[in-house]
Amino acid sequence: MSDFPTHARVVIIGGGAVGASSLYHLCKAGWTDCVLLEKNELTAGSTWHAAGNVPTFSSSWSIMNMQRYSAELYRRLGDEVDYPMNYNVTGSVRLGHTKERLQEFKKVVGMGRYQGMDLNILTPDEIKEVYPFVETHDLTGALHDPYDGDIDPAQLTQALAKGARQMGARIERFCPATGVRREGDDWVVSTPKGEIRCEIVVNAAGYYAREVGKWFGRDLPMMVMSHQYMLFDTVPELEGWTKEVGHKLPLLRDVDSSYYLRQEKNGFNLGPYEGNCKAHWVTKDDPFPEDFSFQLFPDDLERLEWHINDAMARVPLLASAGLSKVINGPIPYTPDGNPLIGPMPGVPNAFEACVFTFGICQAGGAGKVLAEWVTEGATEWDMWSCDPRRFTGFEDPDYCVRKGIEVYGHEYAMHFPHHSWPEGRGKKLSAVHAQTKALGAVYAPYNGWERAAWYARPGDDVSEDAQRTWDREGPWFGAVKEECQAVRDAAGILDLPGFSRFGLKGAGAADWLATQITGKLPSVGRLGLAYFADDKGRIVTEMSVARMAEDEMVLITAATAQSHDWEWLKRHLAPDLSLTDHTTEWSTQILTGPKSRAILGEVTDADLAKGWLTHQTARIAGAEVWLARVSFAGELGWEIHSKVADTEAIWNAVMRAGKGHGLRPFGMFALNSLRIEKGYRAWKGDLSTDYTVLQGGLERFIDWTKPEFRGKSALAAEKQRGLTKRFATLVIEAGELDPPYMATIWKDGAIVGELTSGYYGHRVGACIGLGMLKTEVNQPGTKVEVEIFGTLYPAVVQADAPLWDAKNERIRA
Structure with missing residues (x-):
């Protein structure tokens, strides 16, 4: 009788490093009734030909967390599961050729220090001390990471698999999943050995993930690149040096020339990321293969010639080495280069842990994150950067x-x-894209929508190269200042296509929504901000709620939050309630500034005396519009919501009426400046599951009198024991640079918090930071320092009131 498992709590499809890590971490969480299916041998996909580098470096806070955890896990994993592993913690030297690159390094050093890592900056002379064979004459410095190194990917995978087996999990090799179907509340996974019924399925299929995703009705956003690295024979000088000092060279990354160079035994491993690169399996002549296990693409060294020559000039010792082997294998990529880890959109009890470009260095952390998603429904770190x-x-x-x-x-x-x-x-153009383009709009994408970031004036440099600076005063700065001043003194209009817009109605809709948000629902005819917390009281999302009738609401949220917020609502939706997505049917303009009422008065029949946070239907240019008396810019203003087909006529009418009132179009950069002066939070920056609603300074949006709402008990317990950190606004003497996300806040030589937003406020004429501070130093007037690209700048904690229009007199006018 076969002992093939017919039931499991979780089935993981894919036996690479990420699949094995997911299995291992599920078992660590106590979920041992799990089965991993691998069509060939473990590691048969991208894992087997991976170079095995394990950097902790990342400019993303969440991915740095994930990679840091991986490195920590790998240092102890071999002993923990009693499996031999070749893990060489050599450290790394990341070379910089420019001032801008050193600024990036200093930013990452600050983030790493906050996460407990001893990263540091080396001068060109200091580079020679740790890597004597490198030419440094044209370098500005380097980042040294003592935790970097390399690991054998197959050993790593086998160690994770052994650990999972020891805890009771099953691994079925040479057993491909061939399909899935839904039966009741279960999944049934088909294999040549039989079917497995399970509660949860995880797609960890690597570059096969898109094919697996089709079984669930998913078309994964991914493609496959070929990546080559070269192995070079023993170099006698390197062999002698290694014997003399007793350790390997640190891994060298010449990031401005786009390659890494690693000591491999007593030779070298050179891996370029070339600009003239090649995608695979994207044409009829190059179809996706049924099986590519343990296979490689043909060598194609010609396209790497520049990088090879550059590396030999940088490390002349490489030129004396003989080329012994070329590895050219497939690596999957998403459109932003980050993996997919989390709930499978639109599919119940299914998760993704796939499309890893750097799967070896991220596998450990990815398994932890995936296991938390599956077993707890949420992750320790906010992982929006990887969320499908x-x-x-x-x-x-x-x-x-x-x-x-x-x-x-x-x-x-x-x-x-x-x-x-x-x-x-x-990919997505506003109904008035031609008009904004003619006015000089320079665009940036938001969930695929092209929105004006700023409006260039005659002579402004709009080239891509001009955008490549950390300095505050790029070519946009003067234009953005004028846009903000127009909003302050007259009026501005912002074309805002792509707002996510959901309709909620049905008997009991209001009662249900009240249990989902922390605060009160607005009354009929009004709107307000609503915050959704998870069971731990952490900030899930923010939506504007407009009450249309007793049990009918319109929910409006960020363009980038469309899929996230839709999923959250659908997952918790009460039976018999209707939730509909109207995002593509509507467009929006923000008309704001002290003269916005006069402008609207010339084009609409609306009651413009209605107060702040009201809404109404009206007509402009013969078309029906929905006017919301609210402004994220913090001035008197309205959001003009219109059907897409009517938007052009409405925009034109408002622009004509505004000519005599100083109306000026403004963009997203100006909006960022305006909103930060008001202390308005940005989603997945200031508002994320890294913080609770109380830590976010949002208690005024909590209705403690409600019998129940999601997260209430956790928030009540937190309030009872007292907050350890809390939202703060800082004014920073920041010089020429605005602080980046997760800039560190210091006081008396100790880290006391972090910034979640930083930008220049043109109405108040100062650099402003929003962030989190330890409670004991979070008092108005407290002097602190903010680390901006390696330099500490003085800052002062402000009162809770906004820096601009503290009493909201302008916005209520």
Whole structure:
């Protein structure tokens, strides 16, 4: 009789490092009734040919957390499961050629220090001390990471698999999943050995993930690149040096030339990320293979010639080494280069842990995150950077290929705050795109929607190169200042396509929604902000709720939150309630500033005396509009919501009426400046599951008198024991640079908090930071310091009231 399992709590499809780590971490969480299915031998996909580098470096806070955890796990895993592992913690040297690159390094050093890692910056002379064979004449410095290194991917996978087996999990090798179907509340997974009924399925199928996703009705946003690295024979000088000092060279990354160079035994491993790269399995002549286990692509060294020559000039010792082997294998990419880890959008009890470009260094942390999603429904760290719901369905195959090629070719590129990557653009255009373009709009994508970031004036440099700076005063700065001043003194209009917009109605809709949000529902005819907490009281999302009738609401949320917030609502929706997505039917303009009432008065029959946080239907240019008396810019203003077909006529009418009132279009950069002066939070920056509603300074949005709402008990307990940190506003003497996300806040030589937003406020004429501070120093007037690209700048904690229009007199006018 076969002992093939017919039931399991969780089935994982895919036996690479990530699948094995997911199994291991599920078992660590106590979920041992799990089965992993692998079509071939473990590691048969991208894992077997991976180079095995284990960096902790990342400019993303969440991915740095994930990679840091991986490195910590790998250092102890071999002993924990009693499995031999070749894990070489050599450290790394990441070379910088420019001032901007050193600024990036200093930013990451600050983040790493906050996470407990001893990263540091090396001068060119200090680089030679740790890597004597490198040429440093044209370098500005380097980042040294003592935790970096390399690991044998097969040993890592086998160690994780052994640990999972020891805890009771099953691994079925040479047993491909061939399909899934839903029966009642269960999944049934088909294999050649039989069927397995389970509660939960995890797609960890690597570059096969898109094929597996189709079984669930999913079209995963991914593509496959070929990546080559070269192994070089023993170099006698390197062998002698290694014997003399007793350790290997640190891993060298020349990020401005886009390659890594690693000591491999007593030779070298060179891995470039070339700009003239190649996608695979995207044409009829190159179809996706049924099986590519333990296979490689043919060598293609010609396209790597520049990088090889550059590496030999950087480390002349490499030129004396003989090439022994070329590895050219498939690596999956999402359009932003980050993996998919989390709930499978639109599919119950199914999760994704796939499309890892750097699967070895992220596998440990990814398994932890996946297990938390499955067993707890939430993760310790906010993992929006990897959440599958960050993609919303517009990412067709052509877009995925174009973005994947772009990400690969810029793998080590810096991500500047005002720079937008050019590939895959123009996917979603506003109804008034032609008008905003004619006015000088410079666009940035938001969930695929092209929105004006700023409006260039004659002579402003709109080239992509001009955006590549950390400095505050790029070519946009003067224009954004004028836009903010227009909003302050007259009026501004912001075209805002793509607001996520959901309709909720049905008997009992209001009662249900009241249990989902922390605060009160607005009365009929009014609107207000609503915060959704998880069971731990952490901030899940923010929506505007407009009450249309007793049991009918319109919920409006960020463009980028469309899939996330829809999923959250659907998952918890009470039976018999109707939830509909109207996002694509509507467009929005923000008309705001002291003269906005006069402008609207010339084009609409609306009652413009209605107060703040009211809404009404009216007509503009013969079309029906919905006017919401609210402004994220913090001035008198309205959101003008209109059907897409009517939007052009409405925009034109408002613009004509505004000519005599100083109306000026403004963009998202100006809106960021305006909102930060009011202390308005941004989603997945200031508002994330890294913080509770109380820590976020949002207690005024909590209705403690309600019998129950999600997260109430956790928040009540937190309030009872007292907050350890709390939201704060800082004014910073920041010099020429605005603070980046997760800039560290210091006091008396100790870290006391972090910034979640930082930008220049043009109405108040100061750099402003929003963030979290330890409660004991979070008092108005307290002097602290903010670390901005390695330099500490003085800052002062402000009172809870907004820096601009503290009493909200302008917004209520």
